[in-house]
Amino acid sequence: MKQLHRKDLFGWSEFNNERNLDFHSVLWVREGGNILIDPLPLSEHDHGHLQKLGGVNFIVITNSDHCRDAENIAENTGALIYGPAGEEDTFPISCDRWIYDNEEVVPGLIAYVMEGSKTPGELALLLEHTTLITGDLIRCHVGGELCLLPDAKLSDKKLAVQSIKRLAELPGIIAVLPGDGWPLFNHGAEALHRLARSI
Numbered sequence: 001m002k003q004l005h006r007k008d009l010f011g012w013s014e015f016n017n018e019r020n021l022d023f024h025s026v027l028w029v030r031e032g033g034n035i036l037i038d039p040l041p042l043s044e045h046d047h048g049h050l051q052k053l054g055g056v057n058f059i060v061i062t063n064s065d066h067c068r069d070a071e072n073i074a075e076n077t078g079a080l081i082y083g084p085a086g087e088e089d090t091f092p093i094s095c096d097r098w099i100y101d102n103e104e105v106v107p108g109l110i111a112y113v114m115e116g117s118k119t120p121g122e123l124a125l126l127l128e129h130t131t132l133i134t135g136d137l138i139r140c141h142v143g144g145e146l147c148l149l150p151d152a153k154l155s156d157k158k159l160a161v162q163s164i165k166r167l168a169e170l171p172g173i174i175a176v177l178p179g180d181g182w183p184l185f186n187h188g189a190e191a192l193h194r195l196a197r198s199i
Helices: 044-052 070-077 157-168 188-198
Strands: 009-016 021-028 035-037 058-060 080-084 097-099 103-106 109-114 122-127 131-133 138-142 145-148 175-177
Touching (some): 058 070, 058 103, 070 080, 109 157, 131 188, 157 188, 175 188
Parallel strands (some): 131 175
Antiparallel strands (some): 138 145
């Protein structure tokens, strides 16, 4: 895994040929149990690295299209799986807890529901007020510029735009780590404001 912009954050990626961009997963190393977010399959190297960093206690999935390898990892590690409450009735895998809007998942990690995306109740996660981790709605296809999920995949563009603008108003965001595309390690708030103005 690669260290990200903080000493307690790591990530690993998989290139998607169809979309011509990377899919990403995030590990937060923390007292009280490490957290994986939208975990892709781990290579043997990354699995070993994860063990050296303390393993995993919790897996947070932002939306049903990002279940990825969560179930397999949970079976092998005993980690608990948390999913978006908006998909409780249709989620493809079993979850130990359902996450609601403005809920503190663990201390320092707040979930925000992104209405209007392709799945109901998609989550964006704000880590200690400065790092925003997104699922599908907010993307970064071109380095340095955030973009919105294509209109054809949105369930309600007006609600989606409102969700983006809500996040853009949160103070102190420095980094934005999209599930799909390039990460932004600096000037995240400015990129969110540019996105909000453009849609």
